[in-house]
Amino acid sequence: MTTNEETPLHSKKSRGPKPVALPRPLAMALCACGLLSLPLAGQAQSAQTPTATVEIIGTSPLPGQGVDRNLLPYSTQSVRRERLDESKADNLIDFMNRNLPGVQVNDVQGSPFQGDLTYRGFRASPLLGAAQGISVYLDGVRVNEPFGDVVNWDLIPEFSINSLTLVPGANPAFGLNTLGGALSFTTHSGLTAPGVRAEISAGSFGRKRLDLSYGTSDDTGWHSYVAGGLFDENGWRDHSDGRLGNVLAKVGHRAGDTEWDVALQLGRSRLVGNGLVPAYTLDEDGGVVTREPDLYANRRESVYTHPDRTTNRLAQLSLNMRHQIDATTELAALAYVRNSRRDTVNGDEAEEPDGDENASFNTTHTRQKSAGVALSLSGKTGAHQWQLGATVDGSRTRFHETEQEGFFDDSRGVLPGDEEAELGARVSGRSLAFGLYGTDTWRVAPRTHLTGTLRYNHARVSNQLTSVDDDTGAVNERPNEKFRYNSLNPALGIAHQLEGGPTLFANVARNNRVPTVIELGCADPEEPCRLPAGLQADPYLKQVVSRTAEVGMRWPLSRSLQFSAAAYRTINRDDILFRSVSATSQQGYFENFARTRHQGIDLDLQGRLGAVSWTLGYSFLQATYEANGVLRQGERNVTVVPGTRIAGLPKHSLKLGADWRFAPGWSVGGDVQALSRRGTAGNEDGRIEDDEDEIVDLGLPGHAVFNLRASWRPQVLPQQQGWEFFAKVNNVFDRRYESFGALAETVFTPTGSYSGDERDAVFVAPGAPRSFFVGARYRF
Template sequence: MARSRCRTRPLRVVPCLGALALPVSWPVAAQQDTNEAAADQVHNLREVTVVAPTPLPGFTIERQAFAGNAQTATDGDLERVKAPNLSAFLAETMTGVVVNDAQGNPFAQDILYRGYRLSPTLGSAQGLSLYLDGVRQNAALGDVIHWAAIPEAALSTITLVPGSNPLYGLNTLGGALALQTKSGETHPGVEADLSVGSYGRARLDVSAGQRLGDGWHAYVAGTGWREDGWRDRSDSDLGNLFFKLGRSTSGTQWHVSVLGSNSRLTGNGLTPDSLYAADRRAIYTAPDETRSRSLQVALNGAHQFNAQDQLQLTLYLRQTRTHANSGDISNDYLDTALGCQGHAGSAECEADDAPANAVLNSATVRETSYGASMQWSHDGDTHRFALGAALDMNRSRYTQTTQQASFDDARNTVADAGAPVLTQAALDGRDSTIGLFATDTMRLLDGTFLTLAARWNQGRRHTLLSLPTQSDESFTYSRLNPSLGLTHRLLERLVVFGSASQGTRMPTAIELGCADPANACQLPTGLQADPFLRQVVTRTLEFGGRWQPADATEVTLALYRSDNRDDIVFQRSPVSPLGYFSNFPKTRNQGVEFGLRQRLGRLTLRAGYSYTQASYQAQGTLQTPFAAPVMVQPGTRLAGIPLHSFKLGADWRATAALSVGGDLLVSSSRPVAGNEDGALSAPNAQTPGLSDTGGYLLLNLRASWQFLPRWQVYGRIDNVFDRRYATYGQAGYNLFPGGALLQPGAAVPVERFVAPGAPRLFLVGVRYEWDGR
């Protein structure tokens, strides 16, 4: 049960007289008669909604002045939905957000918003940024996200900022996700949540906050999670711990936070259709395990000089170590199988003379990141502006080794006794990024606001590659990204807005180290010399409105178009699973977002629809493992992104203690990677098509009972109808038709490999909550 608290939130502020830390008088004061009596002003106080236009906490503007379709959620929403983790919560509640489960693990999913990706997979094109208390969480080497390191038990607010907002820095092509954590000042008391579910899933969240007197406050939160997994050989576990200590005085607030995490995640990836049809739990090859450890220390401070001027400061240090093991088909064996098709019995295609069929790949990444951000903000009657600077420094060390192996009857990779462990790639990368930014929101007329903003970024990438070739190269990227936004209150409860913005993404060390067509690599397990790649530049136009015809009703609508110049794509080699990165002249993401919230007494309804058309906008070719490349034309859709997505949620408070609810999730089909042009066809009528993954409909249900003032029991069922569905597909050669290794000389079938969605899952839990105010 969500507690009613009078506290500041990044997107929503519920005013409590005398308790607000943020000024909310502008521009509300312009709408009030200055001659009203003080008592009348108190009675006329209304809820004021604000938006954080920059990642650093403390600077806000009123929502009616924000030119975009920002979405928000609070810790109360997280508690109500009872989603198994943050990515599932975003997929259920945020319009335009869908999940790609290509890794097959609930804590290793890709989040896609407006067709842009936020992924834990090294080598994935990252088009979204993520901030935790003003600290950028995109990792140094590949801009990836470690979901296991996010302190979900400590989250207070979640804000999804749309578009190519330059103030949120690099990778903000489609949007930014800003997370804020709790503190002992805002969340005193104790919370404990224990749940168990299907396939050995268990989770414990515990947190405690305390006001210590004289402005001091402390907060601690921890999460432990494990599961056997619904697929074969897919057990995983993780834990993280978050601690925050701070002090608030009349003019100064500061806190220090420490965040540590440790995880072991199994991600069994894609499965060919023939194996999936025979056994829903089947995996292709094993093992596929990633172990990660991270530690982050951050300092956030703010000083109020006067009623209008404030200075914010953020410092951080983060260290991460990741080690991944994967068993894969040997490139030499695949090349032999392809070359021997139709030549069974020939001398060069004898099974005894075939090369080793498997290889055990290991990759280790060590990263150290540190940086500082500073922002001065001014809250005036006509102007609300901020000036700031950010510096991020990173060092990344990457090592990849390989060992000859073979597959057993269960497709487990077993290292060959005596086979040497060979180092295939070794990289030492250093990069630094400087950002200078400014924004000003001006009140032109009563209800009309103009926002001008810009950020200049300069990044330097220095890579020392010792294996497989020797190279020492540096690249420098710089760009000034502007934005302009206009909002106007057309009617008393109708606000319309429009904006134009530009964002950039610099190539990562992984992309730069795998950009030579003559020296293809296998990601994330190989690197070469560093050919130049241009940075991605995205320009976004967005128009929309917010309409609140009554206090219980809110309707939002947004139309957007984002053009990506020099987009970076992965070209797969025609003779093996190797490949390389290259720039593609132009791609486009455009669409519509529609949201509705309605309260009907004890019933709350939420609906969201998104139309996302992500397509190539130039003629070109995409290399694939097959003989013929994919031929793309303007309008050819990008793989893995559904055209339509619909969400319908309902919560009914049956009694003061009993609540029931559910969410309906609908997704249209998604194009299959490697067959974007539809040139490949299924080899026979019994084989599913190779063009898309097919759409799906899922129903999730939940219920909770507050049987004592501090105690609650709850339950949740995901995928109630136990639908079979897939969130991603890729065309490829299947060397295990029927589950047995294909021998040289036989035809190598082409199949659709899919990321299977989870079956019906049950979850029950008990929650204790004590408000320590």
Template sequence: MPIIKGKMALTLALAATGAWAQSSGDPDALDQVDVISTTPFEGSEVDADRYPANVQSSTAADIERSESVNMVEFLNTELGSVHVNDAVNNPFQPDLKYRGYVASPLLGLPQGLSVYQDGVRVNEPFGDTVNFDLIPQAAIADIDLLPGSNPLFGLNTLGGALNIKTKSGFSHPGLQAQAYGGDFGRYGGHVSLGGNSGNLGWLFLVQGMEEDGWRDFSDSEVLQLFSKFSHIGEHGETHFSVTAADNRLRGNGAVPQRLAEERGRDQIFTYPDETSPQLMMFNLRGVRDLSDRTSLAWGGYYRQSDVDTFNGDGSEFDECEEFLGAGDPNAANLCEEPEEPDAMAEVVEQPNGDPIPAGPATLGGTQNTSSTRQDGYGVNLQLRTPGLIGGELTTGLTYDAGDSDFASQQEVARLTAERGTVGSGFFVGESFTRVNVENDNIGAFFMHRAPLTPDLEWTLGGRFNRTNITLNDQTPAFATEPGNSLDGDHHFSRLNMTTGMAWAVSRQLTFFSSVGQSSRAPSPLELTCANPDAPCRLPNGFVDDPPLEQVVATTVEIGARGGTRHLGWRSAVFHAVNEDDIIFISAGNRFEGFFDNVGDTRRQGVELGLDWQAMPRLRLTADYTFVQAEFRDSFRVNSPNHPNREPDPDNPGETRAAGSAQQVNSGDRLPLVPEHIFKLGADWNATEQLRLGLDVVGNSDQIFRGDESNTDSEQIGGYAIVNLHGELAVTNAVSLFARVNNVFDTDYETFGVYGESDEVLAGPQFEDAFRFIGPGAPRGIWGGIRVAL
């Protein structure tokens, strides 16, 4: 708490600086007016300076200027309080973190951010995941990052909401094209054609990228399509858009730290690890002015999202002879490694009940495959009318539904010399999982903005959610234990409220404050894996489930912003508490676990931002965030590969999974959330034709995933990475651009987790190599050409 008080003093000092500028009569007031949407839908726009929280906004021009390869790279380098954990090590599959909350494509993470594209919530129906590779960056017109537990943005808005608006033939007419290439075998580009003829507009866009990847066996392909047809009339507008994608992403994940140190950071542990997302989304929306102060916004969408995965991994199986002895009838078959030293090894059986023979083709590896077929659809209505005391009232209804089919299975395999897997044709019977999930969410919301005085505005809002999740177990009988059914009906409902104040002391100084609550229902994935007595293998198997409580987050925020035409600043202090937070807990061995409510967690801190036009041709930016993310309740968690787990008395020099329980105490830090995040930027228009830019991205150390007890003597080290970018205008229509990431070729890590490397890697140095890291990419240089007609 003393640190928080110190940061609060700095915040107030910045506010005082703005007040001094106002009292001294500086005439250079800020002229630019940023407009944001206070709900996911059109017709709710408001001056960002009157929004009672530390909102951040970016435009298509900002994204283009950064020369980023995708949206997440842009957010990581440009927006405050954002950082990434590169768990998969693919540029399109990072875990995006904001204020310690996550939006990720990975099943099993506690998704705490909601993401919208033109009013459509793109968190997937099955696990609330976000596949960023399905959002075409070149189609983005504006991005708003709204902080806090804002109930108006619905489920998963625990820490914030990312609201994306796309281009149209009215906002971005003409032909735009770019192509680039460079290191890691990466090349790509996009072409867009937009236009309008009075009331009708159109835009077509195709974007793609291919790369070999900077790590071994890490090639990827991305293909995204977007089109929009628009009509703008005297009293309203209508838009119909189609978004499609067909991608193949390889990200071979974390690598043992010792392997990276000995053989290079481009090494992989096992491969292939491939994800193939596909998307087809149709979105029809519009807004109509019913009078000068009354408008109706409406929308409907259909979204089909399919994700296939293929993961080559090490094996927990070995010859039964090792466990049962040479004289046992099953000695020549495969057995599963027992969880406890005195436990009996179980023979691995095929779907027909026959044992799987042990041999060169079945030892050393496994191939885990899954498919997720998701259909989502929904409608929304939003009415904006005059409110009380000269204010404005927005009310709305939403209905979203999803139908998901999940299937997974495991095939035993052998490992090649390069640690790749080759399937044997033998499948593990108990690994087969088939489940259908139907979920729907009904929401009713309101927001009232009331000007108490010409300079003081009060906001009151709320949303009621009713979520229904029905699980239909379709797992074959040979893979289901008696009494273990996934069937179930789950219902969650809650009314969440928010209120805030924005006080424009002058054109150069605004104070704001807000408090809000939001919630997320447990995802179908979490509900099917919540029994500590019957743990599951993520994402390869599920069991019957006891109920989980929904997570409720409360965020309090106060701050100030202001400045002049040449110097803008913003500051905020936030305090967010999650009640009944859900995390994945290992079951005592390295393969299985379950989800559970573990009590409260807290994220609090300070944000500071500066935007300074230092000279007519030089712009400087700076962002700093202090985040204190910690558990607030005590509990015990299993971490079977924790470096400090108990020694195995039967095997001197080794540890045992049975002694893996760790005590988590109130005040222990949440894994993978740095306490300090900082960003620096500079843009210099050296001449009328030449623009040069620099950005520095860094954060302090992080706790390994699996070290919730904070007892490991090592942490993931902090880092600072310098990037360069620039553009040279050859003509009014043609320019050349380039970007250099990690200019100084710094070795750094953004992710860390515990694992067991000696099951795959031979050598005494790997017997206790439990720490795995997600290495950051080395220096990369790309250049290209851009045409705008």
């Protein structure tokens, strides 16, 4: 047996999860996948039995001994560094968007490192106010920021990533916010990346990137690793330049049964994401709606208003330790401190224009300090493989927002006026989260394993708010508010391997997310706040409770052909949604929504035929509101009923990739992502006005994007050492497409001049045009 061992993942009481019947379309689709695989199964059975490969997956954020992937009762996706390099993707989120079934990225901001990532409809996003539903870990440290659970992709040291693993569903072992899944990254050390590694690339939009690392180890057990990266671009849209830099340094020691490492991570970025732009305006006359081209239709690179600049800084120190107590028992520990800063500058329309002062110049300053410890004990006892753990995470947040009257220049940039900036809101918040969990995989029969998990979460969130009365200008300091949340979350699943055939699995799970400081501080519809700006009131919000049911199969059809399928349903109760007052001014408030549902199927087929390796992934997603309610979307009050689709999520997505090694050292390949149409926010009920009966579909059309890549190694050395030169073309056919849409109002003419007249318009997040990049990679 050969072993390919993945680093494990840093991986009011309610009733447990109820069995959920799969919708008929999902059940039929899953059965169809099995039938389509039968001819391939026959091929597999006629071939020689392949050597078994054991892929070890962690069952919690903290490293333990891990469990064979085939024994787990849920689907997982795990990727090593080699595949990241071979894909030639622009960055981590671009790789996941191209390759992982169920994942998509909306270019809401327009910056390559500010992508709004969704998995099965749940988000891991840098956008403050997004309904976050995926927990993200880096070497066991949770990187969802305390203020809004946002994920700053620009602060993840991409060149140092050794592996990534995506675990689906409301898995309680991964702690708070794991509603739709958990994403874990592990980084290199001097043991896994010895010697020199370097990569440099350049191309369209003035984009330049340099990454460099050096790792070393010796016979005494000491090892060290340091890596750094720089990125700079002008951006393909107007006024959208960006730059970032990060450093990761590690030192560690392995002696006997004990190993440890200390890691220091530093990062800084200055990114500009100018958001949505009006594609066309709407004119209704006698029940007939006409569409007139606007800024985006007239010029692809246009932005609506600017600036929209975000500066992030990070300093983090972490300690990871593992000790082998005996042949079957291991102790792991983690401690970290994390300090992050975010400063934003944003130009918007004025809420109440006054003469030449027709704009608003807004700034925010966020300071976050967090620290945590975690402990895990894992082992094997007879037919049981178990893990016990505890986590404590605390944070302190300080937030300050100012508003200043301004005016638009000829490029729709906002310049501050003569009046001094005024306080919009200020908040000081604290949070403390404690988790205690246990998980056990029990071999109840030679080919049958039962996995159970139980976790208790306790969280406290407190706010001290200061706001300004809109009428009197008086500064009001609110009383300190404290909120407590408790939840006991179970999971239970079974995996059974058929003799000579697939592994079938089924799982049910429950987890929760508690409101963050930003959500509790902006929850009053009478006093809406500006995001990513002001906080005005702090009514109580309920915690979100998520329940997932999943069934599927994993089928190694042959040594060179792997198939997997999963059908799932996740129901959220008391989901926390941001109900915007204005899509262009970013005002709104947070509120619980009774029930939402995400259900669908993910299919994945990977194979190799001679010198060609290929992957095929398909996802079907139904993301819907499942209660009656009224959502504030942009300038509209949208009435939703059970079955109303959530905007911005395509029902169908298809991903296909292939690479052909046609000669020694040479490789060419490509990939395509095809997505079906998606709804536009503010048009979920089919209307463009609250008091009109006409139904108009403003959904974005489906699209497909094709990318090409090629590489050449002058000298083929072991372990991919030496030089590699590569080139790639993104969006080969220069397809004009949009990844997100929202119904809002524009105050500019189609040529970009300020008019002050509000016109209904569909705003879109445009996809990047065709681009070319070349680069070189060195490893020795």
